[in-house]
Amino acid sequence: xxxxxxxxxxxxxxxxxxxxxxxxxxxxxxxxxxxxxxxxxxxxxxxxxxxxxxxxxxxxxxxxxxxxxxxxxxxxxxxxxxxxxxxxxxxxxxxxxxxxxxxxxxxxxxxxxxxxxxxxxxxxxxxxxxxxxxxxxxxxxxxxxxxxxxxxxxxxxxxxxxxxxxxxxxxxxxxxxxxxxxxxxxxxxxxxxxxxxxxxxxxxxxxxxxxxxxxxxxxxxxxxxxxxxxxxxxxxxxxxxxxxxxxxxxxxxxxxxxxxxxxxxxxxxxxxxxxxxxxxxxxxxxxxxxxxxxxxxxxxxxxxxxxxxxxxxxxxxxxxxxxxxxxxxxxxxxxxxxxxxxxxxxxxxxxxxxxxxxxxxxxxxxxxxxxxxxxxxxxxxxxxxxxxxxxxxxxxxxxxxxxxxxxxxxxxxxxxxxxxxxxxxxxxxxxxxxxxxxxxxxxxxxxxxxxxxxxxxxxxxxxxxxxxxxxxxxxxxxxxxxxxxxxxxxxxxxxxxxxxxxxxxxxxxxxxxxxxxxxxxxxxxxxxxxxxxxxxxxxxxxxxxxxxxxxxxxxxxxxxxxxxxxxxxxxxxxxxxxxxxxxxxxxxxxxxxxxxxxxxxxxxxxxxxxxxxxxxxx
Amino acid sequence: xxxxxxxxxxxxxxxxxxxxxxxxxxxxxxxxxxxxxxxxxxxxxxxxxxxxxxxxxxxxxxxxxxxxxxxxxxxxxxxxxxxxxxxxxxxxxxxxxxxxxxxxxxxxxxxxxxxxxxxxxxxxxxxxxxxxxxxxxxxxxxxxxxxxxxxxxxxxxxxxx
Numbered sequence: 001x002x003x004x005x006x007x008x009x010x011x012x013x014x015x016x017x018x019x020x021x022x023x024x025x026x027x028x029x030x031x032x033x034x035x036x037x038x039x040x041x042x043x044x045x046x047x048x049x050x051x052x053x054x055x056x057x058x059x060x061x062x063x064x065x066x067x068x069x070x071x072x073x074x075x076x077x078x079x080x081x082x083x084x085x086x087x088x089x090x091x092x093x094x095x096x097x098x099x100x101x102x103x104x105x106x107x108x109x110x111x112x113x114x115x116x117x118x119x120x121x122x123x124x125x126x127x128x129x130x131x132x133x134x135x136x137x138x139x140x141x142x143x144x145x146x147x148x149x150x151x152x153x154x155x156x157x158x159x160x161x162x163x164x165x166x167x168x169x170x171x172x173x174x175x176x177x178x179x180x181x182x183x184x185x186x187x188x189x190x191x192x193x194x195x196x197x198x199x200x201x202x203x204x205x206x207x208x209x210x211x212x213x214x215x216x217x218x219x220x221x222x223x224x225x226x227x228x229x230x231x232x233x234x235x236x237x238x239x240x241x242x243x244x245x246x247x248x249x250x251x252x253x254x255x256x257x258x259x260x261x262x263x264x265x266x267x268x269x270x271x272x273x274x275x276x277x278x279x280x281x282x283x284x285x286x287x288x289x290x291x292x293x294x295x296x297x298x299x300x301x302x303x304x305x306x307x308x309x310x311x312x313x314x315x316x317x318x319x320x321x322x323x324x325x326x327x328x329x330x331x332x333x334x335x336x337x338x339x340x341x342x343x344x345x346x347x348x349x350x351x352x353x354x355x356x357x358x359x360x361x362x363x364x365x366x367x368x369x370x371x372x373x374x375x376x377x378x379x380x381x382x383x384x385x386x387x388x389x390x391x392x393x394x395x396x397x398x399x400x401x402x403x404x405x406x407x408x409x410x411x412x413x414x415x416x417x418x419x420x421x422x423x424x425x426x427x428x429x430x431x432x433x434x435x436x437x438x439x440x441x442x443x444x445x446x447x448x449x450x451x452x453x454x455x456x457x458x459x460x461x462x463x464x465x466x467x468x469x470x471x472x473x474x475x476x477x478x479x480x481x482x483x484x485x486x487x488x489x490x491x492x493x494x495x496x497x498x499x500x501x502x503x504x505x506x507x508x509x510x511x512x513x514x515x516x517x518x519x520x521x522x523x524x525x526x527x528x529x530x531x532x533x534x535x536x537x538x539x540x541x542x543x544x545x546x547x548x549x550x551x552x553x554x555x556x557x558x559x560x561x562x563x564x565x566x567x568x569x570x571x572x573x574x575x576x577x578x579x580x581x582x583x584x585x586x587x588x589x590x591x592x593x594x595x596x597x598x599x600x601x602x603x604x605x606x607x608x609x610x611x612x613x614x615x616x617x618x
Numbered sequence: 619x620x621x622x623x624x625x626x627x628x629x630x631x632x633x634x635x636x637x638x639x640x641x642x643x644x645x646x647x648x649x650x651x652x653x654x655x656x657x658x659x660x661x662x663x664x665x666x667x668x669x670x671x672x673x674x675x676x677x678x679x680x681x682x683x684x685x686x687x688x689x690x691x692x693x694x695x696x697x698x699x700x701x702x703x704x705x706x707x708x709x710x711x712x713x714x715x716x717x718x719x720x721x722x723x724x725x726x727x728x729x730x731x732x733x734x735x736x737x738x739x740x741x742x743x744x745x746x747x748x749x750x751x752x753x754x755x756x757x758x759x760x761x762x763x764x765x766x767x768x769x770x771x772x773x774x775x776x777x778x779x
Binding site for chain 2: 283286307309311312319323326327330331332
């Protein structure tokens, strides 16, 4: 009965139990747990070698040796494939091999006892892998710590360094044997030392981290600004044990920042010193800075002016336009420029030029503006403009007077000539000298008529000086003019050569060109030599500087030139008193050419001829 | 309908505050619709009116009312976690309300359904900046509109005067 009970217990034990009998190791008792381990193929009385199942040959060999030697053996964490499942999955067993002996000590068989230790084994393997990973991470952290361009350190609650990375030695130039605790404080700049020691002590005693900058002596003796930061490591709440931190060199950044601050302060000082209204605006167009002069001029603070309040300073009639233009400029980035009246603190409006330009760089667009007081200049300009207008009006009045006078004198002259003709035909003169006198009066009357006509023409031409320019065909204009001079051409029996092929067109005022041509040609015809038929050559060409020029050459009387630069033709300056003409022609030509930015040259030999060269433009 | 309070404006001092900010996360149609409803509901109780512009994370808002109401309201708005970089542009007395009805303008992802929403405008259909504003304030609103919606949307109508 008890044996029965024992059998039942053994059969249901959660560990595998089996007996293998005889040198062939035949299956004896195999409990359920062992059967499931071996895959169920455990026929009683059959040798194990024929039904190895999942067991490996090496275990059979060990069993045989245990059997023959009689010494027990425990195979620890023996890996066994799980029967009837994924071939890679394993379970781990501690297999105890106990030799069974009879009373004489002769080997009888083996007792197999297998305990599943898969859980423990897997945990052990995991722990092993974790240890490997930890070592790897540790190595990586060390490499990172020791290659980063900063000194890392750990310090305990008492302020003793637990660890200092090799960078400390590189930076300070101290030997590896140096006592960090003793030397570090000595390397801090004397002016910073007390502050640094106090701040780090305070941080440690209150259990918080720190973050401060100080100067640390480098290996070359130079003090460099460094940033020291550390955080506490808590082992229990509120009770830090270590502080871990890093010291980074920030010397260059600090100097740069200092230079920037300095530069900005200087620029601001500069802007505040300028006696103009200077301001800056954000990308959106809101004014964010006004210089001191703005406050002085307007009597308003930056706060009172606000981001758009400047527009209130302008003359009310100009506010809407100025605001609209500013909104457009902010949208397009175009320069803002305008002339506005701006109200001073005492209520007086003064003219200002407001200019603003957008600066677009990596920091994003900003606006810089200035309002320049041009009130004095503006008023001066207004005065000058008024005077100019007055002068221009007076000039016009004079022209009108001359024109009217010449016109009004024509009628009495006409009457005079009529009366004179009447007198000559009805009266008889016996003295031959009186006949000459009559002729001289006739001539004088003719000249007076000519002068009046030319005076009227001068005023007419002056008005046309400012006429618009257009592209003109020289050939056709010259032919028109010659058509008008047909009578004179016939009288002088003149041959006219016209050659404008080298520069056939000219951009000029039409009336001006006609006037120049008319005067030069009528001049050439007028001063034709009485001994030979006139020959006039008109040619248009390009000067050395590529500008068009016109040459009018004749074979007439010629004239004496005074001075090397050639004559300047003053009004009513007669070159040939013997020839009829008012002397207005050449004066007009010179005036027209001068007013259009050109000049007139003349070459002449008495009794041979004259050459006029018109340089239309310089 | 929202009661007109312009007539009562003279009885107590009135200020307007304009600010711009950036949304921490882009606001969805639903967020904006919700915000509009909330503004119209809450602010009508305190006689606060105004306008809100939103586009691509940029927010601009004008609120007008009793400074004793809108200043604490602005403080609350500026601490709201849904936006950051809150920049107050102006806080000053005004003679009368310019936005007597609460309104809002933004580009909805789904235009459908927004057309009929009370107080909502497509940015392109936003009415011109009211001429009750001073020229300096109208310019401020036009610059704000331009900053939120870009220069393409037509701005500035009263400045053409």
